[in-house]
Amino acid sequence: MNRARLRLGRHSRIGQSYILTTVTQERRRYFDDATAAQEVMDVFRRIDAEGLTHSLAYVVMPDHIHWLVEVRAFSLDYVMQCFKSSSALRINRMLGRTGPFWQSSYHDHAIRSEESLFRHAMYIVANPLRANLASCVGEYPYAWCRWEIDGRYQAMDYPEAER
Numbered sequence: 001m002n003r004a005r006l007r008l009g010r011h012s013r014i015g016q017s018y019i020l021t022t023v024t025q026e027r028r029r030y031f032d033d034a035t036a037a038q039e040v041m042d043v044f045r046r047i048d049a050e051g052l053t054h055s056l057a058y059v060v061m062p063d064h065i066h067w068l069v070e071v072r073a074f075s076l077d078y079v080m081q082c083f084k085s086s087s088a089l090r091i092n093r094m095l096g097r098t099g100p101f102w103q104s105s106y107h108d109h110a111i112r113s114e115e116s117l118f119r120h121a122m123y124i125v126a127n128p129l130r131a132n133l134a135s136c137v138g139e140y141p142y143a144w145c146r147w148e149i150d151g152r153y154q155a156m157d158y159p160e161a162e163r
Contacts, residue, residue: 011110012076017056019120020067020080022106029062030101036091037142040065043087052079057121060142061131066124068117080106121145 024030031037037060044067047053057068071079088101111117128140138149 057145
């Protein structure tokens with residue numbers, strides 16, 4: 001699906017929470033490297049500190065990220081442009097590479113109710129369980145959630161978030 005078609009119907013609103021997903025170019029597993037995964041987490045925190053966003057949960061998987069975030073300034077596209085350009089620049093420099101780092105598009109889903117925020121956050125932090133990268137929620141080092149997580153939850157407790 002081309003980029004213009006993906007943007008069709010995309011609306012950005014300050015104060016709105018979204019789940020954002022983006023994938024590395026050619027699904028390369030750059031985040032098997034702990035330093036690269038940490039760089040992405042640092043960019044999330046920096047964008048929060050700059051007042052563009054308020055992160056609620058995120059996970060850095062080997063070849064993609066999921067980010068539950070409230071947009072606080074500018075547009076969703078601008079936030080993603082800042083995230084992708086900053087993280088790509090830092091990680092490309094760290095890995096001694098050039099060229100595209102992320103796929104050009106991203107997926108977004110607006111969260112429609114406050115009640116479903118926690119469920120969406122749990123879906124995100126349970127992602128490593130479904131990928132067999134962890135045995136319980138809270139064990140994976142590249143996931144974070146603003147709410148306390150009970151590590152006894154298993155992947156089947158959060159098969160998918162309610163829309």
